[in-house]
Amino acid sequence: MSLERADAPDISEQGLDPHRLFPADATSRKIATELYATVKDLPIVSPHGHTDPRWYAENEAFPDPAQLFIVPDHYVFRMLFSQGIDLSQLGVPRIDGGLSETDSRKIWRTFAENFHLFRATPSRMWLEHSFQEVFGWTKRISAQTADEAYDHIADCLTRPEFRPRALFERFNIEVIATTESPLDDLKWHRQIRDSGWKGRVVTAYRPDAVVDPEFEGFSANVEKFGELAGEDTTSWQGYLNAHRVRRAYFKSFGATSSDHGHATARTENLPAADAEALFQKALKGNCSPEEADAFRGHMLTEMARMSLEDGLVLQIHPGSYRNHSSGIMAAHGRDKGFDIPTQTSYVKALKPLLDAVGLEKDLSIILFTLDETAYSRELAPLAGVYPTLKLGPAWWFYDSPEGMRRYRELTTETAGFYNTVGFNDDTRAFCSIPARHDVARRVDCAYLASLVTSGRLDEDEAYEVAHDLTYRLAKQAYRL
Amino acid sequence: MSLERADAPDISEQGLDPHRLFPADATSRKIATELYATVKDLPIVSPHGHTDPRWYAENEAFPDPAQLFIVPDHYVFRMLFSQGIDLSQLGVPRIDGGLSETDSRKIWRTFAENFHLFRATPSRMWLEHSFQEVFGWTKRISAQTADEAYDHIADCLTRPEFRPRALFERFNIEVIATTESPLDDLKWHRQIRDSGWKGRVVTAYRPDAVVDPEFEGFSANVEKFGELAGEDTTSWQGYLNAHRVRRAYFKSFGATSSDHGHATARTENLPAADAEALFQKALKGNCSPEEADAFRGHMLTEMARMSLEDGLVLQIHPGSYRNHSSGIMAAHGRDKGFDIPTQTSYVKALKPLLDAVGLEKDLSIILFTLDETAYSRELAPLAGVYPTLKLGPAWWFYDSPEGMRRYRELTTETAGFYNTVGFNDDTRAFCSIPARHDVARRVDCAYLASLVTSGRLDEDEAYEVAHDLTYRLAKQAYRL
Amino acid sequence: MSLERADAPDISEQGLDPHRLFPADATSRKIATELYATVKDLPIVSPHGHTDPRWYAENEAFPDPAQLFIVPDHYVFRMLFSQGIDLSQLGVPRIDGGLSETDSRKIWRTFAENFHLFRATPSRMWLEHSFQEVFGWTKRISAQTADEAYDHIADCLTRPEFRPRALFERFNIEVIATTESPLDDLKWHRQIRDSGWKGRVVTAYRPDAVVDPEFEGFSANVEKFGELAGEDTTSWQGYLNAHRVRRAYFKSFGATSSDHGHATARTENLPAADAEALFQKALKGNCSPEEADAFRGHMLTEMARMSLEDGLVLQIHPGSYRNHSSGIMAAHGRDKGFDIPTQTSYVKALKPLLDAVGLEKDLSIILFTLDETAYSRELAPLAGVYPTLKLGPAWWFYDSPEGMRRYRELTTETAGFYNTVGFNDDTRAFCSIPARHDVARRVDCAYLASLVTSGRLDEDEAYEVAHDLTYRLAKQAYRL
Incomplete structure (x- = not known):
């Protein structure tokens, strides 16, 4: 034995x-x-998704297997990191001036040598499905097959049938939504539209940068927001109007939804004067954490009211503790696999919003959760x-x-x-x-x-x- | 395709x-x-249940299929409402003066046209079992079969073998408990007893109206409670005695249990003077939310002590956020499908009660939950x-x-x-x-x-x- | 029927x-x-386990079936107690001067008569596996078989092949860890080592008694701790050094891990002056509950830093509400089956520790939970x-x-x-x-x-x- x-x-x-x-x-x-x-x-x-509209606009070839499958995929690099492989070894960019691996084949080999870590994970299933169904590669990835697989996929990527639009059509995508900030000029969406290509790519309105007083550069963001919208966003009404203008602009590029990623499911329905006062505090950077939270919560209700006017579907994605590791945040910045789910309560949190607009049949609010305990206890009873x-x-x-x-x-x-x-x-x-x-x-x-x-x-x-x-x-x- | x-x-x-x-x-x-x-x-x-003792007392025919299956069943009308069908269309009474559908066939048709909404729900299973096993109706309910089904069931309901007592016997019910307030005179139970019918229908003691300082009309309820019991419920001892008297009265109509539906599982075991002081505040309507909660929690321990005297089994049903929608509460009143489960903690909450009486072998306390996360974490370890x-x-x-x-x-x-x-x-x-x-x-x-x-x-x-x-x-x- | x-x-x-x-x-x-x-x-x-090193050191016969399977097993006696059988009837010692059953056969009979209570529990599976695989007993335990089973097992226990070391070898145990306090002199471990027996039994460092200001006798414990370590534990640095000394001593008896059983998963990484101040308060017995909690939380980070020096694996076992029943605590003392799991949050709680040492590849921290809701929501994302x-x-x-x-x-x-x-x-x-x-x-x-x-x-x-x-x-x- x-x-x-x-x-x-x-x-x-x-x-x-x-x-x-x-x-x-x-x-x-x-x-x-x-x-x-x-x-x-x-x-x-x-x-709902986060593909880059630039791909569909420019229709350039994807660079190489590592840049396609490893460097941008937080599911993949977080698992490798958890077993002691530095993000730098995986080509994840640094923001602290440090070096990160640029040899894509080397990155791919590191991935291949550790492919067993993904056993029984969805990443493994997604990767193998992509390798087989998209690229026709059916051997198991390992140290032994790493180079052969890399060469096979890299070769595919040079061919026209692996360009973004060709894949979009081959994937039989009827419509795909991307997600953009109100500060985005949607130039890639414009380029897609102007190109005459028939693929249906729509945007979605994700206003975190201009509704969250704790977002980096909030007041500068709101100023730029006003410029883009042609509204005076130093006033509460101008700020709300700017949302209306930008939502309409997003709708003109196919948007049918907005999306909101707050730390909690808190909503508020404040008297206008209170909301305005919080907004002015937020512009000055004077909100306490509690006030910032209240303002975010109130803005969900404002967004819902605008949805009643313009028909955008409102999505709420709460419950992620973002960028949990200070060390990784300092070295590599945001969104590096360190967003961790937390307990999320919906019943009391949503009541202000629901008392305001919850019985409106023309309004559609889609709730998500990172706390599965809420499915049967709160979310199904509420949605039911x-x-x-x-x-x-x-x-x-x-x-x-x-x-x-x-x-x-x-x-x-x-x-x-x-x-x-x-x-x-x-x-x-x-x-x-x-x-x-x-x-x-x-x-x-x-x-x-x-x-x-x-x-x-x-x-x-x-x-x-x-x-x-x-x-x-x-x-x-x-x-x- | x-x-x-x-x-x-x-x-x-x-x-x-x-x-x-x-x-x-x-x-x-x-x-x-x-x-x-x-x-x-x-x-x-x-x-434990909520059937109406009047049915067994009067043994009248049930009115019609809609009044039997739709109008009173919050599982049924909440699902239909969630898909945009007004409660008024379903015949659910209004308390705001608005009109509600009274044509039972029309209500039934609305239900039948939307029967697909119940796929894979327990309501579907209960309904189909009732239709088939109780009424001999085996076709699927739909727009096409709505009228035929309605007529079939309505016809059954006119016949003596579909009266409450006949169904009770056919269902092979050995004993059923209803649930009544201490303010109820139990006249239907008396009528059942006096009728000589052999069906065993017992009551249960549900004192929310006189133990919850936040219940509508609490002090008037306590006054009426005293009158019914022949006790002076302006005093703490008189109030406790009134419970003893009414519990004994309920026992004389077969009650073997009490039932308590608080928002949380909180219990308290306060010194008598503190409990009395809270009681006096409650009578005057001066309890803060925290004090009301403490009083409710203390009354669970008092009820448990009375159970040690009189043998009633104590049931605790915590964790429902009642009447969540202000709009529905205003239009239709309580109990209209808007009770939503919330997170419920038991370990610290029950300690005062359990330290007081938890080791008593002659006492039986039955715990329920609307928070399934408590099953393995708290409730099984406590009950074990x-x-x-x-x-x-x-x-x-x-x-x-x-x-x-x-x-x-x-x-x-x-x-x-x-x-x-x-x-x-x-x-x-x-x-x-x-x-x-x-x-x-x-x-x-x-x-x-x-x-x-x-x-x-x-x-x-x-x-x-x-x-x-x-x-x-x-x-x-x-x-x- | x-x-x-x-x-x-x-x-x-x-x-x-x-x-x-x-x-x-x-x-x-x-x-x-x-x-x-x-x-x-x-x-x-x-x-990780809690077997008694004395067994392996002295290699005496286990006394009898009840002392082996019932009296020390909280899974077994808690289930029997939940159905109204006194702990005293089961031979569980009292600390209040009361009497407890000493007739092991009688204890065994009580157990056997109630064996059906264990249906579908892991205790049933463990017991039957032990009876069959260790003792060759294959009949179901019941009132009828109680005496026969007792005699059979008791007879086995007199034989040399049922002594601890023989069983250890028969069980094919390659290595087993016990758990000891830093106040333990590890004399049994020394005796095992000195005996020349080849069985590998190692200790683990469990410092609750000297890191928890709320532990019984904390300041006396810390004093004794200093004596054992040869350090002046009235000073913060001396106290930390005493940990280093005792950890090294435990390592010399094979320890590869420390273990920490706090009520929550809270960690802190306090400035040294703040930690020292809390320590001095703790020695004087002046910590508030919040301060005691902060101190425990900080000590996890100190232990993690020492693990970086000496390589001990750090285990965190949070979330048990210990000794929940005051009555049982008074009659029988600690650890009598009344430890109940509670809700446990990890994401914010662990952040101070993880910001301090969470990216260190040479450190290994093993997290446990009594709250299964944390598996998918918090623990897998963190460990991943x-x-x-x-x-x-x-x-x-x-x-x-x-x-x-x-x-x-x-x-x-x-x-x-x-x-x-x-x-x-x-x-x-x-x-x-x-x-x-x-x-x-x-x-x-x-x-x-x-x-x-x-x-x-x-x-x-x-x-x-x-x-x-x-x-x-x-x-x-x-x-x-």
Whole structure:
């Protein structure tokens, strides 16, 4: 008996299991397989994400495998970092003047040597799906296959059929939303529109930089915001008008939603005078943390009121403790895998907003969470009664087979299927988009199959629901 | 490939799946089927619920399908409301002078047209079970079948075998508890008793109106309470005595339990002088929110002490944020589907009560939760050691197949089966009672079968436990 | 139809199911069985536990079945107590002068008569595994078999092959850690070392008594601590030096870890002057609860800094509300089954420690939780990015089949396998050690099999991971 770890064969060419993520028992597996066959080729509707509109505007080739799969993907580099590999070794840029690896092949080798760390993670599934389905690469990534894989993918990337627009079309994306700040001039969106290309790329209105008094450069941001909007944002009414103007501008580039990433789900519905006073304090940089929080909370209600006017769907993404490590923040800056979920309460937090606009049938608010305990306790009961509220899909760390399964098991019995909104890929990893939608389709079909097998849903209904969850609900909820 | 949602056949006549809610694998399914066969026909013991004693007293026909299934059922109308159907359209009464639909057929049609919203919810399962098993209606409800179903059920309701007492007997109810305020004269219970009918209907003591300083009309309630009890409730001792008197009165109508629905699980064991001072403040309407909360918490300990004297089982149902929407509260009043679960902590909250009476073997306290995170973290560890404590079944939004499964998976390993108390249907929807007990029996048998299949329980024991969970534990825990 | 509970046969001789805890479907079960075959006989690595080093030092016979299995096992006596059996009846010593049962056979009979209470609990599985695998007893424990079982086990205990060292060897324990206070002279460990016996028993440094200002006798403890270390612990630097000295002493007896059992996960990184001031207050017994908490939190950071010097792995075990019942504390003292888990937050709590040392690759901090909601929300995201952090296994009430399954399902997708550390048995119940490790191996193999069946892990990789989880990770994480 050997006490050392067994040697795994280094190369596997078995490829993706066609029945992956389906139930184990034969009856349910057969139903899931048949359900999936009816939805697997439906177009991708991607109503919330972070791909770069510049890709679609310029349609340049992606640089190389490491720049495509490793350097920008926080899921990938955080796992490698957790096992002692410096972010600098992975080519993640530094903001402190330090050096970071620029040899993409070297970065790729480091990744390949540590590929076992991703076992049973969604990253592994997304990566292998991309390698196989996008690039036709089916061997397992390892130290042995690293160079061959790198060369294979790098070669693909030089070819026209791997340019962003070609992939967009091959991925069968019917529409994709990007996310921009009100301070963005949307020039890439303009270039896409002017190019005559038929791919539908829309923006979304993400005003954190001008609604959060604690955002870096808040008052300068608000000043620039006023310039862009042609409004005097030193006054409260001018500031609100500037939102109206920029929202309309974003709508002219296809936006159907706004998006709000606060630390908590707090909302407020302050008297106008109080809101104005907070705004003036915020401009002067004098808000206490509590006042800043109240102002952010109040702005959600203002945004909801504007949504009633202009029809933008309002998305709330609360609960992330951003940039948790001071050391990484100092060396590499924001968004380096150190955003950590926290406990999030919704019931009292949303009451001011819901008392103001919660019964409006023409308003659509989509709630997300990083605290799964809120699914059955708070979010499904709220979305299962308020006509304005819908539940966004399993998000971020929960955008995974187990996370999606828990989401359905914890929300469906109280909120049903029709208070949910289909899938969001929420990604900046372009090649992972088909993989992520495929995981969601498979997990939903597996869940539906289990409902059929256990007599909780008739089989004919399961086909309709599978179609709804894959395609129709996203279009309807996001008004796309 | 069509991008539109598939058309579901509108009529299904397949009826309920006889193996519904059983495990998917053949071995476990067989065991579950055999276990279920031994418990499915056991009498219903319903120790906690909200059916109207007037039904049993007067034994009048139920009015019509909409008044029976839709108008009073908050699970049903909240789901419809969440998708933009006004409560007024569903016949839910208004308190603001507005009109509400009175045409029951029209209400029923609205329900039927939107029946797909209930897919995979427990409401769907309860409704279909009632339609099929109580009324012999097996087609799927839809716009097409709405009128036919309405006529069928309405016709049944005119017949004597669908009167409350006949259904009570047909449902094989051995005993059912209703819930009344100490201010209730129990006249319907008296009428049942005087009628000579043999159905066993008992009351339960629910004193929220006279123990919660924030309850509407608290001091007037306490005054009336004194009159009913023949005690001077302007004094603390008189007030406590009034409880003793009314509890005894309730016991004379079969009560074996009291029930307490506070916003939190807070308990207090205050010095008598402090309790008395709070009581006097409460009578004058001068309690701060904190003082009101402390008083409610203290009254749980007083109730527990009285339970030691008179043997009533004490039930604690904490954690609901009641009447969350101000707009609905103003238009339709209380209890309109807007009670939302909140985070609930038990460990520190229950310590004063448990230090006072927690080791008393003659006292039985049954804990419920709307926060499933407390099952494995707090409730099972508490009930698994304190002799007074037992765990109530999965409650309210969790009275569902997935909710019940999680309940067993999260509590059994620490608290075992014998610190649980069987099933509560907790319903005011009379025709759903057999359906709800059936779901509980099936889910428990499925869970037991999975334990047998995975070698965690011997098969002969599973039969005994199935019987205990279905029948014996409820009778024992509630002293019925 | 009988309404009474069915009679279970009192004696079962079927023994343990060889496929227990494996998945129900044939495909997954086959894979789990094959995986398990490769790890079931691997040596036991037990890096964290509470067995008594005196056993190994003196190698005396264990006294009798009740003293071995019931009196010291809080899992066992808490369940019996929850059903109304006094701790005194179970031989649990009193500290209030009251009498406690001393007749071990009588204690055993009480246990046997109530054996059904343990159905589907891990205690049942551990007990039956010990009875069968250690003592060759395969009948079910009951009133009928009580005496026969007692005699059988008692007879075994008189024989040399049931002495601690013989069992240690038969259990195939490669290394086991005990846990001692810095005030312990480690004389049993010295005796083990001096005996020439080859069994590897190491200690661990558990300084609660000298880092918690609220610990009984804190200032006297610190004084004795100084004497043992030869340092002047009336000064802050002397106190810190005393830790260094005692840690080195513990290392000389094989310690590779320290362990910290605070009520919360709070950490602090105070300026030295502030820490010193708190320390001086603590010595005088003048700390407020908040100050005591801050001091404990700061000491975690000090311990982490010392770990950077001396290489001890730091374990944090937060979240238990200790000795919850005042009545039991007064009658029986500490650690009598009344430690109850509480909500535990990690994200903000750990930030001071992590900002101080969280990016150090040579430091290893192992986090445990009694709040399962933190697994996916906080712990996996933290351990999945900080190189210092690893996740300890499912702990205490969650050291169970369902608890371990949830642990893997809730952590693997974000933290992977390689930020976990294998299994801890964490027990003082010596004969349960093989049972506990066997449960962990089975549950892990079942989980891995389900990953293979659902296409999330290749089969060859599953073998490697099974070996890692069973053996390699514990040795690596604990530097054993």
